[in-house]
Amino acid sequence: xxxxxxxxxxxxxxxxxxxxxxxxxxxxxxxxxxxxxxxxxxxxxxxxxxxxxxxxxxxxxxxxxxxxxxxxxxxxxxxxxxxxxxxxxxxxxxxxxxxxxxxxxxx
Amino acid sequence: xxxxxxxxxxxxxxxxxxxxxxxxxxxxxxxxxxxxxxxxxxxxxxxxxxxxxxxxxxxxxxxxxxxxxxxxxxxxx
Numbered sequence: 807x808x809x810x811x812x813x814x815x816x817x818x819x820x821x822x823x824x825x826x827x828x829x830x831x832x833x834x835x836x837x838x839x840x841x842x843x844x845x846x847x848x849x850x851x852x853x854x855x856x857x858x859x860x861x862x863x864x865x866x867x868x869x870x871x872x873x874x875x876x877x878x879x880x881x882x883x884x885x886x887x888x889x890x891x892x893x894x895x896x897x898x899x900x901x902x903x904x905x906x907x908x909x910x911x912x913x
Numbered sequence: 914x915x916x917x918x919x920x921x922x923x924x925x926x927x928x929x930x931x932x933x934x935x936x937x938x939x940x941x942x943x944x945x946x947x948x949x950x951x952x953x954x955x956x957x958x959x960x961x962x963x964x965x966x967x968x969x970x971x972x973x974x975x976x977x978x979x980x981x982x983x984x985x986x987x988x989x990x
Contacts, residue, residue: 839977877964877971878978890957893979897956 811869819883823911824855827870828880832857839892843880846895850908884911914939920967927966930983937990938947947988956982 809884819825824847830836830896832844847855860867871877874888882889884907898904915923917935920942924933932947944963951959959982964971971978 839979871972875961875964877967888957890960893981894956894960 807872808865808869810871811865815866815870815873816886818856818858820886822856823885824852824908825858825883826855826880827858827860827863827866827883829859831859836861837879839878840880842892843882843895846892846899846904847882847908849899850905863877885907915970917941920944920975920978923970924966925928927968928962932988940977942975944976944978944980945983947983947985949985951982951984952986 807871813822826832826843826847827842828835828837828840830840832848835841835844844857858866870879870881876888876891878891880892880895882891882895889898889907895904898907916939921933921935922959923943924930924935924944924946927947928946929950930946930948932945934945936943948959948962950962954962954985955981960980963978963980963982966979967975
């Protein structure tokens with residue numbers, strides 16, 4: 807665990823309202839779960855968010871699991887809080903709650 | 914590679930489960946988990962409990978775990 811890397815993650819998720827850590831990019835996801843996460847955001851009408859490709863950032867790849875005690879990718883952060891991975895995002899979307907969360911991030 | 918049965922045992926060793934089903938191909942797994950430990954917790958915290966039970970095996974052996982978590986009351990419905 808690298809404290810510097812954790813500080814950088816904290817900075818990223820607190821300075822940006824919506825951050826998705828994923829494998830690949832929203833246009834070219836490298837993993838089905840990451841692709842699903844990007845699709846959920848798209849379905850919520852979110853176009854303006856920070857997507858971090860963890861495959862292109864070894865420091866984040868190695869350390870993100872320690873930041874919020876969450877061992878897998880993707881990870882969605884809204885206003886600095888971990889919302890969850892693709893299972894939770896899909897579930898929240900189906901309940902109509904993801905749409906509210908992203909609205910709250912714009913405010 | 915772990916079998917679904919292995920993953921089931923790993924989770925049960927770290928978390929009290931009243932019902933658990935695991936399917937998977939050795940890398941990606943899907944699980945349905947019912948535990949009294951989930952009562953009063955949000956989905957995020959419930960999934961974190963499962964990850965905690967798996968500990969270092971998550972990553973080293975299990976690449977991805979897709980899960981549905983229920984409290985015993987929710988499961989009974």
